[in-house]
Amino acid sequence: MPQLVQTDTSPYGLSGGTIISAGANQAADAFVFYPLEECSGVTITFANLTNSPLTLTTVLAGLPIYGAITNVAMSSGTAILYSGSYYYPQP
Numbered sequence: 001m002p003q004l005v006q007t008d009t010s011p012y013g014l015s016g017g018t019i020i021s022a023g024a025n026q027a028a029d030a031f032v033f034y035p036l037e038e039c040s041g042v043t044i045t046f047a048n049l050t051n052s053p054l055t056l057t058t059v060l061a062g063l064p065i066y067g068a069i070t071n072v073a074m075s076s077g078t079a080i081l082y083s084g085s086y087y088y089p090q091p
Helices: none
Strands: 014-021 025-035 039-046 054-059 065-073 078-084
Touching: 014 025, 025 039, 065 078
Parallel strands: none
Antiparallel strands: 014 078, 025 065, 025 078, 039 054, 039 065
């Protein structure tokens, strides 16, 4: 069965998150990187992206990045890594 985001936990299927800040190198099992303020020197590793990791000079506050995120490193700023809430539907 395919995994689906359980949307009754929140509008985005979010089940929690980790706040990361400047100098972070955080392993994750996340699907949204959400910067609370401008972040620079951001490197995001994705589980399902061929040319991973993605390196960005700057990510503006409020600009979410979605994907199967396994690691985030950044030199400055503050962001939230949101994990998902999954369920397997019954046939």
